[in-house]
Amino acid sequence: MAKAMMTLRRAAALGARHILTASSRVVPLRHMSADAGAAMEKIRAAGLLRTQGLIAGQWVDAYDGKTIEVQNPATGDVLANVSCMGSRETSDAIASANSTFYSWSKLTANERSKALRKWYDLIIAHKEELALLMTLEQGKPLKEALGEVNYGASFLEYFAEEAKRIYGDIIPPTLSDRRLLVLKQPVGVVGAITPWNFPLAMITRKVGPALACGCTVVVKPSEFTPLTALAAADLALQAGIPAGALNVVMGNAPEIGDALLQSTQVRTITFTGSTAVGKKLMAGSANTVKKVSLELGGNAPCIVFDDADIDVAVKGSLAAKFRNSGQTCVCANRILVQEGIYEKFASAFIKAVQSLHVGNGLEESTSQGPLINEAAVQKVEKFINDATSKVFLITISMHFPPNPEGMY
Numbered sequence: 460m461a462k463a464m465m466t467l468r469r470a471a472a473l474g475a476r477h478i479l480t481a482s483s484r485v486v487p488l489r490h491m492s493a494d495a496g497a498a499m500e501k502i503r504a505a506g507l508l509r510t511q512g513l514i515a516g517q518w519v520d521a522y523d524g525k526t527i528e529v530q531n532p533a534t535g536d537v538l539a540n541v542s543c544m545g546s547r548e549t550s551d552a553i554a555s556a557n558s559t560f561y562s563w564s565k566l567t568a569n570e571r572s573k574a575l576r577k578w579y580d581l582i583i584a585h586k587e588e589l590a591l592l593m594t595l596e597q598g599k600p601l602k603e604a605l606g607e608v609n610y611g612a613s614f615l616e617y618f619a620e621e622a623k624r625i626y627g628d629i630i631p632p633t634l635s636d637r638r639l640l641v642l643k644q645p646v647g648v649v650g651a652i653t654p655w656n657f658p659l660a661m662i663t664r665k666v667g668p669a670l671a672c673g674c675t676v677v678v679k680p681s682e683f684t685p686l687t688a689l690a691a692a693d694l695a696l697q698a699g700i701p702a703g704a705l706n707v708v709m710g711n712a713p714e715i716g717d718a719l720l721q722s723t724q725v726r727t728i729t730f731t732g733s734t735a736v737g738k739k740l741m742a743g744s745a746n747t748v749k750k751v752s753l754e755l756g757g758n759a760p761c762i763v764f765d766d767a768d769i770d771v772a773v774k775g776s777l778a779a780k781f782r783n784s785g786q787t788c789v790c791a792n793r794i795l796v797q798e799g800i801y802e803k804f805a806s807a808f809i810k811a812v813q814s815l816h817v818g819n820g821l822e823e824s825t826s827q828g829p830l831i832n833e834a835a836v837q838k839v840e841k842f843i844n845d846a847t848s849k850v851f852l853i854t855i856s857m858h859f860p861p862n863p864e865g866m867y
């Protein structure tokens with residue numbers, strides 16, 4: 460709080476109109492809170508607390524036995540130790556995906572559709588445990604996590620249907636004795652690399668269409684949020700997605716990435732994450748001429764014009780700016796307001812921001828969970844310092860728990 464006051468004083472001295480303040484600190488590990496402990500028990504009881512990688516339908520440790528900690532960003536607690544895998548495990552996962560490709564791609568679209576639909580049903584049936592797991596490892600408020608489970612599952616529902624609609628084309632030929640037909644066929648093994656901000660939806664959005672059209676997949680979830688991915692993979696096995704069609708490896712990201720890039724069996728890389736890593740994957744795919752599909756860092760201005768409905772504009776800007784504590788690729792990273800509506804918008808927006816509650820996502824009152832890690836906290840702090848050093852920037856004070864212990 461002292462820091463927040465200093466920031467306010469400094470901004471006032473600079474003549475800034477409003478100030479967004481936040482405080483941060485690194486927290487030592489401690490015993491898990493009662494809420495988190497009960498949530499973990501529920502997840503474990505449902506059989507969804509998986510900590511090993513999934514290769515050829517088997518849950519396996521890293522070959523050298525190494526593990527990495529998954530922490531709760533709200534508290535700093537260690538939730539689990541998961542296998543820390545690298546190139547050898549990835550090569551085996553690719554081999555398993557490659558051999559399963561021959562049988563999975565030969566199924567009828569209807570058979571693949573049924574398996575995907577069953578996976579969707581199981582995710583919905585376990586939405587509470589998956590949402591708890593997501594809140595624990597990613598930090599987003601439970602209500603938002605439940606929203607992501609529905610959102611993530613919807614990709615499986617959609618692609619289960621689209622599996623049956625992979626039509627080809629008939630093209631008018633330029634020569635009268637020819638026929639031109641376009642057949643759409645699965646490319647083979649897909650390497651899918653996903654970020655931590657949507658621990659389920661970024662996986663189902665990649666795996667759903669790949670499996671629907673007959674491809675097999677090696678997924679590498681973020682090391683910050685592997686538990687949701689592993690739980691979802693468990694449900695995929697239960698749904699009858701065959702062993703080897705979906706493999707999960709996590710741990711040493713550059714090693715896993717390189718193994719996927721160097722393999723001639725991996726025919727597509729699909730990635731969501733930072734632009735820097737996306738560029739590396741694009742360059743690394745050239746040698747084996749892979750297809751590449753990238754969703755990279757967003758850059759999203761939000762514009763409010765003079766004739767805007769103020770309530771709609773505030774509500775929309777708030778959602779655009781603060782969803783997942785500002786950690787989505789489409790979060791507004793600047794709000795441009797036309798002169799005529801500026802004062803009115805700014806005061807309504809400040810009021811709305813002041814009603815947000817920062818805290819542990821397991822608590823009912825929390826609308827803003829923690830940031831993902833210490834690096835993210837430092838990055839925001841840098842933005843705040845930059846903002847307060849500029850006279851024209853806007854800031855507001857917000858509700859924080861009295862003694863925040865996590866990545867706030």
Ligand SMILES: NC(=O)c1ccc[n+]([C@@H]2O[C@H](COP(=O)([O-])OP(=O)(O)OC[C@H]3O[C@@H](n4cnc5c(N)ncnc54)[C@H](O)[C@@H]3O)[C@@H](O)[C@H]2O)c1
Binds near residue numbers: 653715788
């Ligand atoms: N455009 C979108 O739809 C979208 C969606 C979600 C997130 N994002 C962006 O993702 C970023 C946040 O994710 P992040 O910080 O986890 O990004 P990141 O690029 O650091 O990590 C994403 C994934 O890449 C892996 N990775 C890191 N180095 C690698 C390497 N050398 N080889 C292979 N894999 C590697 C990570 O372990 C993680 O699984 C933000 O920039 C956000 O805007 C974009």
Ligand SMILES: O=CCCC(=O)O
Binds near residue numbers: 657786787788789
């Ligand atoms: O972070 C990026 C994904 C956001 C979304 O799918 O709405």
